[in-house]
Amino acid sequence: MKEINWFPGHMAKSRRELLSNLTRAELILEVCDARVPNSSRHPDLDKMFKRKPVWTILGKADLADPFCTERWLEQAVADNAIWLALNILSDDDLLELRQKLLDYNQQYISIARRKGKIVSPLRIVIVGIPNSGKSTLINRLIGRKSARTSNKPGVTRNLTWIRGGTDFEVLDTPGILPPRFDTIEMKRNLAAVGAIPDEILxxxxxxxxxxxxxxxxxxxxxxxxxxxxxxxxxxxxxxxxxxxxxxxxxxxxxxxxxxxxxxxxxxxxxxxxxxxxxxxxxxxxxxxxxxxxxxxx
Ligand SMILES: Nc1nc2c(ncn2[C@@H]2O[C@H](COP(=O)(O)OP(=O)(O)OP(=O)(O)O)[C@@H](O)[C@H]2O)c(=O)[nH]1
Ligand SMILES: [Mg+2]
Structure with a gap:
């Protein structure tokens, strides 16, 4: 297969901007594609995010083989990692995620109350490969259509904090693809799920x-x-x-x-x-x- 080199300038810039926004974040959600969890995870997120907690969302789980998704979730439990498989378009799945996030935020709320501080919304940074459902997830979390979505990769171009009522403040980010693809299979898999524009494939x-x-x-x-x-x-x-x-x-x-x-x-x-x-x-x-x-x- 020919080389796919798709790491446009806007991605390098977004990466830099993302790093400067990290101090505000309390939680990172990485939205991956449940059909290709291995290829769609960023290889150096852990390094990039240092000690910030990262939850891995396997989005588009409604399109993936449920047997494989179950195996991925079991592996995550064994690795002590938090992975959630979601159909981002489903109300029930979103409700469940919302509840998990509110439960998670409860610890911060208790600390703030004890110290007599104002309770701030949970600040979440959403990252992931292009076209994985990041903006859709944000719109559904905050309950209004604020971020632009499309079934093409590369739609979100700027980093924007979006306030969702009193519960959440969410940073939408452009899809950031790994700057290198480890194997030919990974390239093909990312291309197949539509994380790379067809024109360059x-x-x-x-x-x-x-x-x-x-x-x-x-x-x-x-x-x-x-x-x-x-x-x-x-x-x-x-x-x-x-x-x-x-x-x-x-x-x-x-x-x-x-x-x-x-x-x-x-x-x-x-x-x-x-x-x-x-x-x-x-x-x-x-x-x-x-x-x-x-x-x-
Ligand atoms: N079937 C299914 N489709 C989904 C799901 N989540 C998102 N989509 C669809 O995937 C497409 C991409 O969604 P976006 O939210 O624009 O993706 P994005 O990650 O913000 O994309 P970029 O901004 O281009 O990086 C849209 O057509 C969504 O409707 C899901 O869980 N299941
Ligand atoms: Mg987007």
Whole structure:
């Protein structure tokens, strides 16, 4: 795969601004994507945030494989880390998070009251990769549409503190991607979930790699969605040629036709990625602890 080098100037600037805002913060929420918890966590957040408490939010949990999400949460408990899986669009999930935050703030409120100080709202910094749901989470936490949201990465450009009644004050930040990607898989996974703008991707590589991975790990979902026949007993050992044939068949089944009856792959690449991102293929995770997900290189 070609190099994806996407660390635009605004991200480096945001990182600097973020650091200067940290002293005001009492809690950091890192919004990751539940389908790719490994790739979507920032590699040096702990160093960046020093002793500030960090909670990891696995957003878009409604799109992820619940079995894998459970494994991630178990691993977090074992590591003594606070991880929460959320469908940020769900009222129930938001209510639960809100309550956890209020409970957490109770300690500060008690201390302030004891010292006769004014009780201030809990100051939360929201960080995470682009398009993970940070601004949506903020709007829902504070109960009004204050931060701009979109299903494209790179929408929030400035750091803004937003006051949410007497309970919270929240800092919205632009998506900050790791300045380096450790492995080719991580790049592909971030690209697949839409954390990198499609215009700068080798979209055909991302889409085919994703198709192969899903055909191996979720053959029933691919069969059902695209009406193609994958022999499950051989699915784990899908070879490159086989996967390529299946990919072309899937394009044809979806009426992505070029002249001469050939599959129109550029069209299918877009369609396939959109269907994956919106959850139409089903609930899938591209990363799972304990290697439940077979790696397809
Ligand atoms: N299905 C699902 N969609 C979500 C969830 N959270 C956010 N979204 C959608 O994800 C898209 C991105 O949301 P934003 O809040 O703009 O993401 P962001 O992290 O602020 O993005 P940048 O500002 O570009 O870094 C929007 O279309 C949201 O509706 C979730 O838990 N589940
Ligand atoms: Mg945003």
């Amino acid at each position: 080798p979209i055909e590589e991302v889409s085919f790699a994703l198709f192969r991975q899903l055909a191996v790990n979720y053959p029933d979902l691919i069969k059902a969605r695209f009406g193609i026949n994958i022999r499950i007993e051989n699915a784990c050992s899908l070879c490159e040629i086989n996967a390529w044939e299946l990919f072309q068949q899937a394009a044809l089944k979806r009426n992505c036709l070029a002249s001469g009856g050939e599959p129109d792959l550029p069209r299918f690449n877009n369609l396939f990625l959109q269907e994956f991102r919106s959850g139409k293929i089903g609930r899938v995770s591209l990363e799972c602890p304990q290697a439940e997900i077979k790696k397809v290189l």
